[in-house]
Amino acid sequence: MDIRIKELIAIGASIAANCKPCLEYHVNKAKENGADEQEIAEAIAVAKMVRKGSTSQMDEFITTCLKATKPM
Helix, strand or coil, rough: HHHHHHHHHHHHHHHHHHCHHHHHHHHEEEEEEECCCCHHHHHHHHHHHHHHHHHHHHHHHHHHHHHHCCCC
């Protein structure tokens, strides 16, 4: 796997980790290593979809936990 692809993956990981400095760093490194704006935008879009899915699942789990702890 070349460095360009690794940096695109790192963009996704940065978004998943909610790390702004990481995202800025990896976007710049991706550009330095030949990634174009479209590739970066696609990496960001995929990461946002994954993050949205995990957030939705966690919200459902939280609701289940709250229902389980409600006093009768």
